[in-house]
Amino acid sequence: MAGDIEIILGSAAPLYRQIVDQVRLGVATGNFAIGEQLPSVRALAERLLINPNTIARAYGDLVREGVLESRHGQGVFIAPRRSVFSDDERQRRLALAVDALISESVGLQCSVDEIRTAVEARLKELGLSNRKKRG
Amino acid sequence: MSDFVIETSGLTKYYGSKIAVNQLDLAVPRGGVFAFLGRNGSGKTTSIRMLLGFETPTRGSCSILGCDSQRFTPELRNRIGYLTESHFAYGWMTIAECERFQSGTFARWNDRIFAAVIEHFGLSRKARIKDLSRGEKAGVCLAMTLAPEPELLVLDDPALGLDPVARRALLEAMLIVTQGTERTIFFSSHLLDDVERVSDQIAIIDRGVLRVLCPSHELAERTSSWILKYAGPTPTLPEISGLLNVSSFPGEIRIIAVGAIDENEQRLRALAGVDVQRVPVNLQDAVVSYMDDRGRRKSLFQSIGA
Numbered sequence: 407m408a409g410d411i412e413i414i415l416g417s418a419a420p421l422y423r424q425i426v427d428q429v430r431l432g433v434a435t436g437n438f439a440i441g442e443q444l445p446s447v448r449a450l451a452e453r454l455l456i457n458p459n460t461i462a463r464a465y466g467d468l469v470r471e472g473v474l475e476s477r478h479g480q481g482v483f484i485a486p487r488r489s490v491f492s493d494d495e496r497q498r499r500l501a502l503a504v505d506a507l508i509s510e511s512v513g514l515q516c517s518v519d520e521i522r523t524a525v526e527a528r529l530k531e532l533g534l535s536n537r538k539k540r541g
Numbered sequence: 542m543s544d545f546v547i548e549t550s551g552l553t554k555y556y557g558s559k560i561a562v563n564q565l566d567l568a569v570p571r572g573g574v575f576a577f578l579g580r581n582g583s584g585k586t587t588s589i590r591m592l593l594g595f596e597t598p599t600r601g602s603c604s605i606l607g608c609d610s611q612r613f614t615p616e617l618r619n620r621i622g623y624l625t626e627s628h629f630a631y632g633w634m635t636i637a638e639c640e641r642f643q644s645g646t647f648a649r650w651n652d653r654i655f656a657a658v659i660e661h662f663g664l665s666r667k668a669r670i671k672d673l674s675r676g677e678k679a680g681v682c683l684a685m686t687l688a689p690e691p692e693l694l695v696l697d698d699p700a701l702g703l704d705p706v707a708r709r710a711l712l713e714a715m716l717i718v719t720q721g722t723e724r725t726i727f728f729s730s731h732l733l734d735d736v737e738r739v740s741d742q743i744a745i746i747d748r749g750v751l752r753v754l755c756p757s758h759e760l761a762e763r764t765s766s767w768i769l770k771y772a773g774p775t776p777t778l779p780e781i782s783g784l785l786n787v788s789s790f791p792g793e794i795r796i797i798a799v800g801a802i803d804e805n806e807q808r809l810r811a812l813a814g815v816d817v818q819r820v821p822v823n824l825q826d827a828v829v830s831y832m833d834d835r836g837r838r839k840s841l842f843q844s845i846g847a
Contacts, residue, residue, distance in 0.1 A: 415734045418821030420758035448720065455712055456738045457574060458720065460758070513819045 425464035551601035561587040563749035573741035577729045584749040622691030628682040632671035647689040658684035676707030696728035745831045764827040769794040770816040779808040785830040797830040
C-alpha cells in the first residue's frame, strides 16, 4: 500500500519524521504487511515532489530500527517483526517517548486521568489494545 | 577537488556607506539543494552577484568550484548555470532562436534536456518570447540554463511570479537535476513550502548577516516556541537563551528561541501567575523568526490600533 505515505507541508514535524512515523504506525496497525515492498526512494520522491534525500534519510532510520529491511538491488521491504534493540535499550526509548507525551500533555493542562484515557482510547482505535510484546 | 562548490570568507559589500553584505561565511557542499533565504533587500542578490563575479567585494573573498569569483575563466563559466530573478530573454527571438543563440555560447549543450523542459512547460519552439506568459518565459530560461548541464546551478528566486503549475514544473526540474548526480543547486526563494519540499540545507541572511546555516530538517527541530497567557500585569520575562523573537498581544506573549529548550522551559514555568504552553514550530515559523526584527515588538495590528 505504497499510496499510504503522504506528507503535510508546513507541519511542525519535518518531512522525514512524517514518513518515519507513518511507516512505523502502518506496520503496527497492519496497514503495511510484512514483506511488502515500499516504493523506491526515487519513485516516492517523484510522487510526493520532495527531495529524495529526505526519503532516503527516513528509510535509513527505519532500516536501522529494524522496521524496514534493505535487500540489495531490490529495494526496501517491511521487515519481519523482531527487535533490534536490547531490552534495556527498548525500555530507555520507551521512557523517552513517555516523557515526551507527558510533557506535552501536562503543558496542555491535562489531568493524569485524561492522559491515561486518551492513550487507551487511541490504542483501541488503532486496534493495538491487546497487543503483546514483539517476539 | 574541494567538497564545497561555493565558499565565501568574510565576504563584505558596501554601497557608499550602506552595508549590503556583512562578513558572510558560507560553505555549500557538493550535491543536493541549498536554499538561501532572506527578506527583500537582505543581501541575497548582492551575494549571488559577487559569487558570480558580477560585483567586486569590498572585503573578503568568494569562490565557486574552487576558483576565485574575480578570476573566472570562460571554461569555468561553462560549468555554472545562472538563472536571474527577472528571467531574461530577448523578446524578438523565437524559442528555437533562443536555443541556437544560447547553445553557441556553451561548450556543452544537451538538446534532449532543452527539448524535455520546453515540452514540460507545454511550449512550442516557434513561439516568440514576447508572446509568452511569465511562467512560460521562466520555462524557456530554465531550459537554457539546464541544457549546458552545469555542475552548479544558481537560481535567484526562480519561482517569482510563477503560477502553481509552472512552479510545480520548476520544482520537478530542480529535483531531476540533482538526482543521483554530483550536481548542486543554490537557490533563493520566499516560498517556504517549496523550500521545505526540495532543500537539503538552509541558510538565512538578514540585513547582510548570516543568521543560520543548517540541514533543513533541523531548523524547526532546534527552534521552540511558547505562549504565555496572563490575567494580571505583564510579567517580566526571565532571561531566555537563544531568544529569536518575542511578540506581545493583549494578555499573551509569544516567544521563539533556538536551542536550550529544557532550560528555557524551566525558567518560563517558574513565572508566577502565567500559564505557559509549549507550541510546535514549523519551518515557516522558524524561518520568519530569524528574519524578523530581533527583540521585542508588537504585532502590526497593535501598532495600527486595530
